Amino acid sequence: MASAGKTFIVEHLDPELGPWSELEYLAIAAESEETNSKFILSCLPPNFQVPAALSANKAFTAEHRGVEELYAGQKSRVCLLDPAAAKDLAPEDGETFDAFLFGGILGDDPPRDRTSELRKKGFEGRRLGPKQMTTDTAVRVTRMVVQDKIPLDKMPYLDFPELKFSEHESTEMPFRYVKGADGKPIMPKGMVELIQKDADKSVDDLF
16 A cells, blocks of 8 residues: 655755756656655755746745755654665655655766765665666655555666667667556656757766
8 A cells, every 4th residue: 555645855966957857857746746745856056947847836845955954853754865875775664754865866877976965964875776767767766665665676677778769760778767557668758859859969968
């Protein structure tokens, strides 16, 4: 049985919002609303422009404060999704934690360990496994584990899928995704088109 909706927090550490991240955040917000969850972008710079479509989402909150201020005195209820954590995320963590914290850079390729900045704040960590995920995938997998009670090893993963744009044009995505009902990787709306449009750029340039 699915547990009550959780809060998913992405600490947005960059002064701007790239097109890739915007699509990811819109996907997280939409899925949060559908699953009775909350989505917070925290640590936003003062002049950060929140896209109108994101602001309009009822599950979404823009926060200039950091997570340690938002959860002052409740640090033990916040779980940091950390590739360097000693334990993997498990369904029972849904009983232990109310909020799940992401560094917003889980989609870097190769991964940069900016999560260490959050680790130093003293939050308890959990791993999502060895393979790199985009931010929206990491939130999706976390929600499926702690709300839908699906263990990580039972998750329908799709690793490094190839996106075919035409007979002669394709690109391999260097990430792990969740497989959708159609057998394709679950990706934010508009992401495939963004990747195709910028096929001549590296994935890094899209963040």
